[in-house]
Amino acid sequence: MKPPPFDYHRPSSLGEALDVLAGTGEDGKVLAGGQSLIPLLNMRLAAPAHLVDINRLTDLAAVEEEPGGLRVGALARHSRVERSARAAEVQPLLGQALRLVAHPVIRNRGTVVGSLVHADPAAELPAVLALLGGSVRLARRGGTRDVPAAGFFTGPLESAAGPGELAVSAFFPALAPRSGTAFHEVARRHGDYALAGVAALVGLDDDLRVSVARVACVSVGPVPLVADVVGACGHRPPASADWAGAARAVQDRIEPETDIHATADYRRHLTGVLAERALRDAAREALHA
Amino acid sequence: MTTKLFGEPVQRREDPRLLTGRGRYLDDLGPDALAAAFVRSPHAHALIRDIDVSDALDVDGLVAIYTWEDLPDRLAEPLPLLIPHPALTHGRTAHPLARERVRHVGEPVVMVVARDRYLAEDACALIRVDYEVLKPVVGVEEAAQGARLVHDDVPGNVGAHLVQEAPAADGRDARELIEDAPHTLAFRLDVERSASMPLEGRGVYARWDADDSSLRVYSSTQTSTSVRMAVAAKLGLPLPKVEVIAPDVGGGFGVKIVHPWPEEVLVPWAAMLLGREVKWAEDRREHFISSAHERAQVQFVRVGFDDDGRLLGLEVTILHDHGAYTPYGIIVPIITSTQLPGPYKLGAYRVEFSSVYTNTVQVTPYRGAGRPQAVFCMERTMDRIAAHLGLDRTAVRAANFIQPDEFPYDQGLTFQDGRPLIYDSGDYPESLRMLKELIGWDAFPAEKERAAAEGRRIGIGVGCYVEGTGVGPYEGGHVQITSDGRVHVSTGLTSQGQGHETVFAQIAATELGVPLERVSVVTGDTRRFGYAVGTFASRAAVMSGNAIALACRKVREKALRIAADALEADPRDLEITDGMVHVAGSPGAAIPLATVAVLSNPLRYAFDAEAARATQFAGASSPDRPPVDEGEEPGLEGRDYYSPIRSTFASGMHAAIVETDPLTAEIRILRYAVVHDCGNLVNPMIVEGQIHGGVAQGVGGALYERMVYDGHGQLLNASFMDFLMPYATEVPKVETAHLQTPSPLNPLGIKGAGEAGVIPVSAVIASAVEDAEGIPITRMPLSPSELFDLRRAAS
Numbered sequence A: 001m002k003p004p005p006f007d008y009h010r011p012s013s014l015g016e017a018l019d020v021l022a023g024t025g026e027d028g029k030v031l032a033g034g035q036s037l038i039p040l041l042n043m044r045l046a047a048p049a050h051l052v053d054i055n056r057l058t059d060l061a062a063v064e065e066e067p068g069g070l071r072v073g074a075l076a077r078h079s080r081v082e083r084s085a086r087a088a089e090v091q092p093l094l095g096q097a098l099r100l101v102a103h104p105v106i107r108n109r110g111t112v113v114g115s116l117v118h119a120d121p122a123a124e125l126p127a128v129l130a131l132l133g134g135s136v137r138l139a140r141r142g143g144t145r146d147v148p149a150a151g152f153f154t155g156p157l158e159s160a161a162g163p164g165e166l167a168v169s170a171f172f173p174a175l176a177p178r179s180g181t182a183f184h185e186v187a188r189r190h191g192d193y194a195l196a197g198v199a200a201l202v203g204l205d206d207d208l209r210v211s212v213a214r215v216a217c218v219s220v221g222p223v224p225l226v227a228d229v230v231g232a233c234g235h236r237p238p239a240s241a242d243w244a245g246a247a248r249a250v251q252d253r254i255e256p257e258t259d260i261h262a263t264a265d266y267r268r269h270l271t272g273v274l275a276e277r278a279l280r281d282a283a284r285e286a287l288h289a
Numbered sequence B: 001m002t003t004k005l006f007g008e009p010v011q012r013r014e015d016p017r018l019l020t021g022r023g024r025y026l027d028d029l030g031p032d033a034l035a036a037a038f039v040r041s042p043h044a045h046a047l048i049r050d051i052d053v054s055d056a057l058d059v060d061g062l063v064a065i066y067t068w069e070d071l072p073d074r075l076a077e078p079l080p081l082l083i084p085h086p087a088l089t090h091g092r093t094a095h096p097l098a099r100e101r102v103r104h105v106g107e108p109v110v111m112v113v114a115r116d117r118y119l120a121e122d123a124c125a126l127i128r129v130d131y132e133v134l135k136p137v138v139g140v141e142e143a144a145q146g147a148r149l150v151h152d153d154v155p156g157n158v159g160a161h162l163v164q165e166a167p168a169a170d171g172r173d174a175r176e177l178i179e180d181a182p183h184t185l186a187f188r189l190d191v192e193r194s195a196s197m198p199l200e201g202r203g204v205y206a207r208w209d210a211d212d213s214s215l216r217v218y219s220s221t222q223t224s225t226s227v228r229m230a231v232a233a234k235l236g237l238p239l240p241k242v243e244v245i246a247p248d249v250g251g252g253f254g255v256k257i258v259h260p261w262p263e264e265v266l267v268p269w270a271a272m273l274l275g276r277e278v279k280w281a282e283d284r285r286e287h288f289i290s291s292a293h294e295r296a297q298v299q300f301v302r303v304g305f306d307d308d309g310r311l312l313g314l315e316v317t318i319l320h321d322h323g324a325y326t327p328y329g330i331i332v333p334i335i336t337s338t339q340l341p342g343p344y345k346l347g348a349y350r351v352e353f354s355s356v357y358t359n360t361v362q363v364t365p366y367r368g369a370g371r372p373q374a375v376f377c378m379e380r381t382m383d384r385i386a387a388h389l390g391l392d393r394t395a396v397r398a399a400n401f402i403q404p405d406e407f408p409y410d411q412g413l414t415f416q417d418g419r420p421l422i423y424d425s426g427d428y429p430e431s432l433r434m435l436k437e438l439i440g441w442d443a444f445p446a447e448k449e450r451a452a453a454e455g456r457r458i459g460i461g462v463g464c465y466v467e468g469t470g471v472g473p474y475e476g477g478h479v480q481i482t483s484d485g486r487v488h489v490s491t492g493l494t495s496q497g498q499g500h501e502t503v504f505a506q507i508a509a510t511e512l513g514v515p516l517e518r519v520s521v522v523t524g525d526t527r528r529f530g531y532a533v534g535t536f537a538s539r540a541a542v543m544s545g546n547a548i549a550l551a552c553r554k555v556r557e558k559a560l561r562i563a564a565d566a567l568e569a570d571p572r573d574l575e576i577t578d579g580m581v582h583v584a585g586s587p588g589a590a591i592p593l594a595t596v597a598v599l600s601n602p603l604r605y606a607f608d609a610e611a612a613r614a615t616q617f618a619g620a621s622s623p624d625r626p627p628v629d630e631g632e633e634p635g636l637e638g639r640d641y642y643s644p645i646r647s648t649f650a651s652g653m654h655a656a657i658v659e660t661d662p663l664t665a666e667i668r669i670l671r672y673a674v675v676h677d678c679g680n681l682v683n684p685m686i687v688e689g690q691i692h693g694g695v696a697q698g699v700g701g702a703l704y705e706r707m708v709y710d711g712h713g714q715l716l717n718a719s720f721m722d723f724l725m726p727y728a729t730e731v732p733k734v735e736t737a738h739l740q741t742p743s744p745l746n747p748l749g750i751k752g753a754g755e756a757g758v759i760p761v762s763a764v765i766a767s768a769v770e771d772a773e774g775i776p777i778t779r780m781p782l783s784p785s786e787l788f789d790l791r792r793a794a795s
């Protein structure tokens, strides 16, 4: 469990980093917190010829409020965002999700943006970005583009970030007024990747009826699955909305698979249970917002 | 005994060192040593057609590549079968490096030595082994069918087959009694594979001293003395020229008692050949696929009983999966079949096992060593009987208990050490009474009802076990008091974090009447003690503890004799307190043990103040007698051995309350209670720590851990990501109570405690989940996904 040989680059500016990435192209890999990449290297499941360590690019550690949301820089660690009071106010779902990501020591190193680029279908943050309709900003030498969540996650462990590109930040839209969020999951052990998990967003209109009801599910498909269930739960006050019906609608949309930890049937069942719990909790939050 | 340290909850002396990162584990040693790495088979069953190393030769820093063809003489032979048994008619062991054929994924094929481990792995990646892949045998039932063979010369894949019968007092056998019983039940039980999984893997570091023709080997082992003998024999070295040391060892739990591992002979061999230090530290993936597993069994049970749930006859047929090889014999299924009776009188008992080969990692003892399976079987049977008769589960157990006045109790079986299975002591009714009180057994039905009213499902479970501990043949202890008053204790068996440095020091300090701080303890270092068996079978405290006590008594006697001379007193009037020998009742007449140590040696160069002072005590030696009299030795030291006639039997009972989520089927342990009897407690805090760790591993076996092999013999979860060892967050707080029924078999009256905690946990959790869910639980571990399936099947 030692990595194969690679060249190590540690640029000290964004420009330098983009130059190195442009030079290494397909053969280059960004090293952020290393919490996913280093195990892959040690197990020789990945063998990039060049590692580009971005840990010196401290400018990218910022977590900043922007009009309409929160911008999280590529070097912002999970723990930093989890503890940020500003982040909790602008978009509480981030904190709700981060508490479920791994363990404190891993959150101290792992980055939010790294988690998005890594695009593990069992990971919480891709589901958050997908549910909220956020975006990832990708820089390359000579240009920058914003890729919306809907186009960013392209498959299991595959994202739109291409060779030569560095994800410099991610944008998470703010929580709208009279809206609430919740994240529920079941993992085999505390901090493990979830067997199934559901992030929910519920918004109410001026009459306090449900006008937005959306979930994102983890571990039940190749990419985070977003389902709009406002139709299924009905344009009603939260207390009389058909959350069970909404959960069934979610169950119909997902394509879980059997693995060594759980059967597809169980995952489908769990997703239903968790969707109902998350939607109810999100609706309660919305009422109190 | 004047300094009472025996029985005190003394803080572990090793902890400051281990907890502040000053432990010295195998991979902390030899930073400049060459590194070994292995090419291991990617196939479960294959013939090796060709090994092409040519590409690897270009790797910068490569030192050597070895295959089986390179191995000389005795190294080229199969590794030893450590524990033969007449029933093991087809024992097979592996070669250190595969010869012509591989029989499980992970079997070592090529050894590479390079400047560092990175380069060694780079070279490994470039070695091309051409395999002819064969269809593997996976799973105990497929193996038992015998359609395909793991070893061509082992028909039906059966390595061993053993029947033991313990007929009833009137001579009738189990089958007969079951036929005639008023009630009978028959069912099948399944236990999955798990493994010891010490956080530190195996590891070996060897230094060859060419000038001295001597070899020093450090191994992360549970038996340095036996590794030493194996290395000397395999490499053809004189035993005195080989030293083996177990440094700090980060857990063993059984897997490190196996010896010699291929790496334990190959690494020293390479070090000799190359004249360089060589080290190999196992990584996690290697540990999963190349060391050892345990637990997997299928059990078929038939039981006959009366209206009170009293057992009349029990028949158990066990299919045991021992993996691809049997270096450690059939200890595990023997223990399962002989410890199955637990604290009960069975009427008549018949147990039969077949131990079969599969193309998987070999199976050797893991903490509990066959007992968790045994207790699962017996305790599931008790619960079945209770359910069948509508009786309280503890009442059925109580109806079958061996009573306190029935010891010694002969179960009529032959135990793992080849000796009769005779329980020496215990008090099972009292143990159950204490447990029921601790967990609140009688109040639970009301609690359950209240929970149900809130829509919650809770259940309570119970499990009892008896554990043979402290198996022989012997352990020794050496104790020396030096002229600075320090006490040096050594014993040959090794430590893997159990707290031996503390417990053995407590025993020595108590026996000798010295402060604990003056006692130092060395274990597992053949330079200090050459004869030992090893640390397994909950034997260290019983065996080395008693040996050290006996050695201390020898030293004490000598000290009193010398002090009596000096003080002109009768040795029978002397006591030792706080390191001072004094006349009882007259504190003025005293002499420090340090001085006694000087007096014990007629050579009294005044290297230190103590020696100078000692001269005032030294009477003129008699001109008619030699300075070292006949039968005497210079120095204040003693060595003794403890060798028991048979094992001593500890026991315990556990209970748990679990909650199952009606929707998600998650299982949570709300409370966990343990009543434990290991005889006299040397250190209750350390015993509790052992129990906590054992319970934690038991929770792993009950709810989380399994080795998932696919049909190709690939281990699908060979990492801590997917092999689910419980974290602290999954392990409940353990509530403990101690019962102390001293063992009459040894001077200190102690029984073993190391493995205890893990033994009944699967049985207890199954019992509790069954109570919560009302669905029979017949296999462990149990995941939420499986509970979900069981619910669906039941509804």
Ligand SMILES: Cc1cc2nc3c(=O)[nH]c(=O)nc-3n(C[C@H](O)[C@H](O)[C@H](O)COP(=O)(O)OP(=O)(O)OC[C@H]3O[C@@H](n4cnc5c(N)ncnc54)[C@H](O)[C@@H]3O)c2cc1C
Residues within 6 Å of the ligand: A029, A030, A031, A032, A033, A034, A035, A036, A037, A038, A074, A100, A101, A102, A103, A106, A109, A110, A111, A112, A113, A114, A115, A117, A118, A122, A123, A124, A125, A161, A165, A166, A167, A168, A191, A192, A193, A194
């Ligand atoms: C034991 C354990 C448990 C875990 N449990 C969970 C869990 O429950 N939920 C969860 O979501 N995650 C979990 N993780 C993963 C963790 O959250 C990681 O931190 C995260 O997946 C990746 O972030 P990182 O900064 O460590 O990325 P790295 O490991 O450094 O990189 C991961 C991948 O992303 C790429 N990358 C990273 N940053 C950039 C960038 N700025 N631009 C372009 N490419 C980039 C890398 O090249 C690499 O391919 C766990 C990890 C461990 C070790």
